[in-house]
Amino acid sequence: MEVYKGEKKRLYLEYNSIAHLFSFQVEAFMEVHEYQRDEWIIQEGMRPDFLFYVMEGKAKIYVTHQNGKVSLINFINAHDYIGEMELLNDVYYTKGIQASTKTVCFAIPIHRYRTQLLDDAKFLxxxxxxxxIKATHMAAKYSQSLAFPLENRLADFILQTADEGIYKEKHVTVCDYLGVSYRHLLHVLTQFCAKNYLKKDGRNYHIKQSHSLNELAEVLKNQ
Amino acid sequence: MEVYKGEKKRLYLEYNSIAHLFSFQVEAFMEVHEYQRDEWIIQEGMRPDFLFYVMEGKAKIYVTHQNGKVSLINFINAHDYIGEMELLNDVYYTKGIQASTKTVCFAIPIHRYRTQLLDDAKFLxxxxxxxxIKATHMAAKYSQSLAFPLENRLADFILQTADEGIYKEKHVTVCDYLGVSYRHLLHVLTQFCAKNYLKKDGRNYHIKQSHSLNELAEVLKNQ
DNA sequence: GGAATAATATGAGATATCTCATATTTTTGA
DNA sequence: TCAAAAATATGAGATATCTCATATTATTCC
Known part of the structure; x- marks a missing residue:
C-alpha cells in the first residue's frame, strides 16, 4: 500500500476532486491510498480507521465462515464506499476487502470527521x-440463490462479465461468488459446452449461443 | 386498511410522536394507516405513494420469481421503514409487503415531502x-444460505423465533423464508425430533436440547 | 354446518450439489 | 531457474434438496 505524499498527492487531488460529495472541506486530513492487486484494503475482523471512497480499480468483499468456507459477498468498483458500515455502526463484524486490480481510494479518517459526516445531508x-442499492442487490442475490439452480445464475454471470463474447473469469473466484463447489461449477460449464452454448478454448470460453444463455438468465430478472 | 381520522388520529399522534426522527414538521400531511393481518401494505410491482414508518405490528417482504417460486425476503418490525427504496430510487422493482399482524404505520406522502426528506440530515x-443494517443482514443471509445446509439455518431460526421453549411457526412461511421445499423442511424437522433436539406436540415443537441446536446455529455466527 | 381452501403429513424417485481423491498445468517467489 | 503454491481438470460416490403424488387434518367463508 502506498500513501500519496507531497506533489503526487497534490496532483491527484487536483485532477480527482470529490468535493461535490460533501458540503464541507474534507481534504485537510484526507489521504490518498493506492493498493496493489491482491492486497488487502481492510483485513477481516479488523475495524478500519478510514472511510474509503474508491476512485479507480476493483475490489472484492470476502467473509470467512466457521466451517472454513469463504464467500465472495460482492464486487466493489469505482465510486463505491468502503468502511461505511463501521462509520455508522459501533458494533459490526468487519469483512475483508481485497483489491483485484490496482486500486486508488480516498481515505477519510473516521475519528476526525465522523461527527461532521453524520451531519452532512449531502454526504448522507x-x-x-x-x-x-447495495441492500437491494443483496436481497436479489439472496432470493435468486435460493430460487434458481446454478445453471441460471451462471448464465447471468457469464453474460455480465464476458468481454467481446469471451468469458474468462477465474473458476475459483466464481465458486466463491456463486457459492458452489469447484467441481459443480466445472460440471455446469461442461454442460454448457455440450449444449453448444459455449466453446472452450484453452482457459477461455467463447459464447456461441448468447440467446440460450439469455433465456436462462432472463428468468432471474424482474427485480 | 383504515386511515385514522379526526379525534382518533389526533390521539394516536399525541401518544406516538415521531417528531424526533425529522428536523422539520412532517405531521401536517402525514397519515396514520392501520392494516389487518394478511392485508397487503404495498402490492408487488406497484410504486407506493408513501414512505411508511412502522409503529406497531409485523410484516413480511415478498418477491415472486418468474418460475413461480416465492421468496420471503425479510421480516419487518416496529420502527422499520417501508417504501424507502422508492423514495430514494427512481427505478426500482417494488416488492410486496404483507402485514402478518395488525400493523399501524405512519404514512408520509412522498410527492409532498421528498425534497425536504432528502435534505434532512437527521432523517437521513x-x-x-x-x-x-438491512444490507448487512441480507449479505449475512446470502452467504449463510450458500455456505450451510438447512440443518444449521433452521436451528438458528428455531432458536430465534421460539417462545418459552416452544417453536410454532407455520411451515409454509418458513419454507419461503429459508428457501427450501416444504418436503425438505419437514424432513429436517423430523430428524431433529429423531435426535431428540425437539419433541413434536400437535403443531408445536418443544425444544428439548437447546444446546444441540445452539451448536448447529453457532457455526453461522461471526458476522 | 358444510363445502372449499389452506396447512400438515408422508413416500418414493429424481436431480443438484458436495466431498474427496488424484493428476496436470500454470503462476509465483526466493 | 527451480520448487512451491495456485489453478485447472476429471472421476466416483455421497448427500442435500426437489418434484410429484396423495391423504389427512384445520380453517375459512357463504
Whole structure:
C-alpha cells in the first residue's frame, strides 16, 4: 500500500476532486491510498480507521465462515464506499476487502470527521442511495440463490462479465461468488459446452449461443 | 386498511410522536394507516405513494420469481421503514409487503415531502443506519444460505423465533423464508425430533436440547 | 354446518450439489 | 531457474434438496 505524499498527492487531488460529495472541506486530513492487486484494503475482523471512497480499480468483499468456507459477498468498483458500515455502526463484524486490480481510494479518517459526516445531508444522501442499492442487490442475490439452480445464475454471470463474447473469469473466484463447489461449477460449464452454448478454448470460453444463455438468465430478472 | 381520522388520529399522534426522527414538521400531511393481518401494505410491482414508518405490528417482504417460486425476503418490525427504496430510487422493482399482524404505520406522502426528506440530515442519518443494517443482514443471509445446509439455518431460526421453549411457526412461511421445499423442511424437522433436539406436540415443537441446536446455529455466527 | 381452501403429513424417485481423491498445468517467489 | 503454491481438470460416490403424488387434518367463508 502506498500513501500519496507531497506533489503526487497534490496532483491527484487536483485532477480527482470529490468535493461535490460533501458540503464541507474534507481534504485537510484526507489521504490518498493506492493498493496493489491482491492486497488487502481492510483485513477481516479488523475495524478500519478510514472511510474509503474508491476512485479507480476493483475490489472484492470476502467473509470467512466457521466451517472454513469463504464467500465472495460482492464486487466493489469505482465510486463505491468502503468502511461505511463501521462509520455508522459501533458494533459490526468487519469483512475483508481485497483489491483485484490496482486500486486508488480516498481515505477519510473516521475519528476526525465522523461527527461532521453524520451531519452532512449531502454526504448522507449519496450514502443512503449507495446503501439502498447495495441492500437491494443483496436481497436479489439472496432470493435468486435460493430460487434458481446454478445453471441460471451462471448464465447471468457469464453474460455480465464476458468481454467481446469471451468469458474468462477465474473458476475459483466464481465458486466463491456463486457459492458452489469447484467441481459443480466445472460440471455446469461442461454442460454448457455440450449444449453448444459455449466453446472452450484453452482457459477461455467463447459464447456461441448468447440467446440460450439469455433465456436462462432472463428468468432471474424482474427485480 | 383504515386511515385514522379526526379525534382518533389526533390521539394516536399525541401518544406516538415521531417528531424526533425529522428536523422539520412532517405531521401536517402525514397519515396514520392501520392494516389487518394478511392485508397487503404495498402490492408487488406497484410504486407506493408513501414512505411508511412502522409503529406497531409485523410484516413480511415478498418477491415472486418468474418460475413461480416465492421468496420471503425479510421480516419487518416496529420502527422499520417501508417504501424507502422508492423514495430514494427512481427505478426500482417494488416488492410486496404483507402485514402478518395488525400493523399501524405512519404514512408520509412522498410527492409532498421528498425534497425536504432528502435534505434532512437527521432523517437521513437514521435511514442510513437502518439501510446499513438491512444490507448487512441480507449479505449475512446470502452467504449463510450458500455456505450451510438447512440443518444449521433452521436451528438458528428455531432458536430465534421460539417462545418459552416452544417453536410454532407455520411451515409454509418458513419454507419461503429459508428457501427450501416444504418436503425438505419437514424432513429436517423430523430428524431433529429423531435426535431428540425437539419433541413434536400437535403443531408445536418443544425444544428439548437447546444446546444441540445452539451448536448447529453457532457455526453461522461471526458476522 | 358444510363445502372449499389452506396447512400438515408422508413416500418414493429424481436431480443438484458436495466431498474427496488424484493428476496436470500454470503462476509465483526466493 | 527451480520448487512451491495456485489453478485447472476429471472421476466416483455421497448427500442435500426437489418434484410429484396423495391423504389427512384445520380453517375459512357463504
Amino acid at each position: 444522501r449519496e450514502l443512503t442511495k449507495f446503501l439502498s | 442519518r437514521e435511514l442510513t443506519k437502518f439501510l446499513s
